[in-house]
Amino acid sequence: MATPHVVGAAALLAQQHAGWKAPEFKAVLMGSAKKLPNQSVFAQGAGRIDVAKAITESVLGSPSSLSFGTALWPHTDDKPVARQLTYRNLGKAAVTLTLKLTASSTDGKPAPASAFKLSASSVTIPAGGSASVTVTSNTKHNGPDALYSGQVVAKAGASVIGTPLAVDKEVESYDLVIRHIGPDGKGTDQGDTLLYSLDRDFATELTPGADGVVKLRLPKGKYFLDGTVGDAQGRVYQLVRPVLTLDRATSAPVDARQAKPVRMTLPRADARLGQLEIGYLRGLSEGAESNSIWAPDLDQVRVGSLGKAAAKDEMLSYVSTRWGVPKPDGQFLDSPYSYNLLQGKQGSYFSGYNRIVRDKELAKVVTRYAADQPGLLALDQRFGTLPGAGLSSSGQTFAYSRPGQATHYLDTAVGTTWSAMVDTVKPDSGDGRWLINHVAYDRPYQAGRTYSERWGAAVAVPDVADGGSTRTGNTINVYVQPNADADGHSGDSLEVDKASIKLFRNGKLIGSDTSPGQLSVEDVAAGKGSFRLESSQVRSLLQLATQLSTVWTFSSQDTGSKEVALPLWAVRPRPAVDLNNSVARQPLSILPLDVVSQPGAKVGAVKQVTLQVSGDGGKTWTKASVVRTPKSGYKAFFRTPAGAKLISLRSTLADRDGNTVSQSVLNAYRIR
Template structure:
């Protein structure tokens, strides 16, 4: 099992934070896609533990504990654009690899559609050998539903309803929060995640015609394809299909995506519909097709079920699907290994389309899988092709390459299509394997894999981690009588220094399937003189027999340190060439860093998380959680060191801004050196709600930001590790929330809250003491109105500090309507972000206050409608913009409140429509959309409609139509959108009196950063019968006058405005406010 030693960091801020809080209850197609970032992730997620996490529009988590989990603490982190929130009782299982970390990856859960919009969370509950019945009992006893048994993965496919997850968690695990283990009969719990579905020139490119001419075309071999289904009626598959099944829960093995049809055609297609032009690699083979992807997403359990069906019947299985890899074996990798060993099946798997180092996807990462990279028609690596080495152990992946750029193959409907991706490269190798299997009916999967890699053609300057052994060459594979027993060689890492290294050896066996002996000349290169030798230099392999050679590695020679890549090459008479790639890591200057962890009780700590982040390379290393501590092996350099130690109800954060590793290091990570926070506020009955302390490096590295949520300030200690050093890029932040507890001990409806944040530059806090008076604080008198039948909401407050991650403030529930007082400190340029959540509606606002002043704020004020005043600062296009000849829409808030604050809703049905000079350009049912438009100047109309239902009773439908002129832009520009924002005076339930005359002031807001012209006209109409009839209202200086009927009900509003440039906006708000 592979273990993670290092991971790279993303651009941004490196941070570690500790928080305590008290709360109440892919087919692998190479296509351009937006990078997933934390700010793009928002919504609400119920974890497997039953705890609920809400993310605001900036991706910041707010936590509500599940039933019976009131004292739970949480570790939150940001890594590589993903937001994690892990309860402390799950951390030991996550650390040991027994609980899938993706279960707490909110970014991945959102991408898979596993947020709270889905009632079920799909799981894979793994069991030890012969323990399936015990696992089933633990699952069903905890209210889980077993969907399928997956013996190849030693797992059950399980569904967990949202409201039953606490019950399932307590059934599948046992023990205390700091020592949680899995129930007997359960070995692992995985997320049942989703993978994505990752010939006229390409088939000759790999030498297939030469194999056909030699009489080998896959005849007698069955190949399996697991993908998006197949168009079984396509002429190119006539006579090839043995059976087709649907494993996605439906009964339609057809292909609505086209990916599976394309892949299958590349393997066995006859080319009948093209006069033989687009012929597959192995046109003599038979095909079994399993549909495991209903769209471009494929559920793990469906893939495993399909693998179990195919493995006993197919010599070769094509998997052009993949997902992110992690150290250790996931269920798909386990299934590949189990089925390969059981049946000798060769699984040929797409490497993925990430294009980055260490991005080869799973299950291509499995030992027995043959991982396929992509090259173009000139045998150059495709820019999108994922590169190795394998995550966790740096082994060789990918292992072979094939054409994957602009591949023409069959498409549904009897036609052909051009696609690119490692998905397209993989069937070239699968077809080649089928030809080789037909030539050698007795060969196993590992033998086929070795022969394919032995015969591959190295390409250009690409490294082994980019191309594997090289581009597949079927002409050479079928012609050569000699192959090796081993596909590739990963030599063990040779530790620095090297003067005392011991030589290591590796035996390589050669098999001769021919009828005459073969003499081989062996050479290994490139490497410095004396580092790598092979003996004998000449090897005779008998007919039908086997012979061995031995490689000796001696890293004591005078040579540079680093990673060496090359090949053992055996050449023989004619054009015989057998090439085995190798990788040797002669470790660069590195040292042992011993970290001894001690708890506050003076005993060795057993539960901790310690990370060393390289401040030059951006890589970070995590210490496995062994009792007392352990050793990190680190290259020479400067590091930031962070550690959190957990002891019962107490957690400690220790941070060393700079650890200079220039020799062996022993560091005492002693929780007793940390101190608590002590704050005094004017209200003597205030009690702590939350505390957050963070340590941040802001130098353009990635931001793994860690945050621990717990119970009170007495549970969190923090301090500096090591001596004080000059570290100007380092920032420490501290955030504390306080409020008055009620008789039930909760903070619900506290009449006041204190939110306090502090910033320290250049060093880590060791405790903090402050005594505050009113002159040190800003006072905000706040009203929270009600707009729905739920009448409950949660208010969150969070600080952002210059140069550091923002600490969390208070998090309190209130019954609506509600009035209260909020106090904030303003030290160090703090900006406070308030977030208000009522049901599924989320509203946020950034505020900067001054100490000693009093402010007033009203939240949740109707009418709710389009709001563009706070356009996103991270995007130059704002909510709607044009870049060149593309118009983009980015989650335009259609339910902002009367103050102009933007608001979002997870389940909001929305539809956008764009017209150009009256002709429709396109539509989108997504909040994010792009439309390609002509370059010339024209008049555009952008329409948006959104609806919402119970529990919301106001603004049940909002529609808006903007007209504007636009032409080609040379740089990104925001569209000149204007919104008309009515601001009537309503009571705290957003109600006005019946039978009264009332004014409705209207604010005309322009999209921030756009070139919207000044307003020219405004017209307002009202409806008292939900839009069946409308009455025009008099408008004077942007103030409308309305006369309410005497009966109770709702008022709908329609507003139309024009500007001096001729742009217009018309918006309709159904049930804008209530009258009673």
């Protein structure tokens, strides 16, 4: 917003001074600006524009600011630098200006008296004329090495003209030369370098000239360097220096000849690489920096680690790959297996990489993809996280027909966890239409063990098991998974006809949103109230769970500064469906029901669970018999509706504290 404000101010000046050009506008706007207290030139420039004052100003200073450049360390041969400051009087009477110079270092302390000098303490400017003074900067003083900034203030009655000034008395600094060298041993401009300070907040990206050389001057300290070079074949050579100590003039070559290949051998001859990601996470004083290279072919990457290693807890490098069996067109569709591999290295980068993979080192995950309808795809991604990494590797997508099955092998280094995301897609246009998104987060696995998982199984219902619905003081935040599957994978529909969530207090609507699972309401009345939370969806692009409606009721009041989980329940029907989400027809249906409350919520013991069943899309309903099972679950018994191909469900739960939930799912699962 600075630009339009300055343009507007200049336009107002142009109305008053039609003959002025850009230098006059700049001079008067800077000279008349109001300087903010306790702010350096580097923080505020000349100050805050004062348009009213600028319009009446008739004295201009030129140049608008004074820069004395940089005096290179160690300052033994520094010489004074003089600049001329000229004042023009546009008025019809002579003006006498009194001059004062103030300056300070970056720590806010006044600059030594010898740092700057004015040649005169006042000047008289004739009408229509000009007068000049000399401002001299002398960095050969006993003040600290630092940036110094200030202002020359010229006053004549109510007229005040400020001219900002600055000089850099360079801190201890040295020249750094980075040479980018290609695999042929010659300098190349096909590369770049990322350079970070390990001592302060500084980062830069450097691009070499035609000779491959970058020269810069930096303060003494420790740096982290990540350099890359490319060649004509499309290969990337990455050289990482975890610690670059700059305490003298230094050369740091980025030499492609020092990078080594990345090689992997898998147990299956038909396995092909889908994606390679190799990168690092470097802890810095102001946070963390990360970078990675992606490639579809191992031969496209060479890597190397140079110089001294960092401490083990200050740097983590990783190699992440996904392998499978591609179709002739190169797409990984219905690959019978995938290898999801992730290994880390602490303290330094990889100097090449060579791994022989063995199945016994991995976890085996047999995965089934249930279908809402024929023709949909499951897009499967796996994200590995190493201990202490704070970030996940990027997972390539493998597509699977629904219904379908695959076996995924996962790395199992100590502390490694895996997250998965499985999208349901209708591939009818472009990249397809995302209908449902299911996720599972940060699960550990053990080497040599076989696991089983299923995605997209009926019945889809809103779920509270992930938490996130809370009240803090008088703010209520609602976060429920609107379309979790039968196995508890968090889920959301991305293509809905309509959806809403509404919150009522004592019967009055206090908040709503078009998302069926998220809502935030502030300034809720502090006193204890009765709340009703309604979530609904219509999903005509799907054949199952085409309409969902859930209503929660609970009591709540001001919680002060404490965050309190809302007492929300969910009823999760778990029919024994196959991968077409259908159940074999039996005269008597037996339907397991799980009941789940939000983690951390204070709820009462379950008092009642009910279920109603419809075989005609919700036109008529029949009450089921619900009994409690020995393991605190429930089972519902009902006569299977004659001729029904789809079963719809309505359930309720009430606890002894008065919290309730009512759920309705039209076309919940199939009968075959």
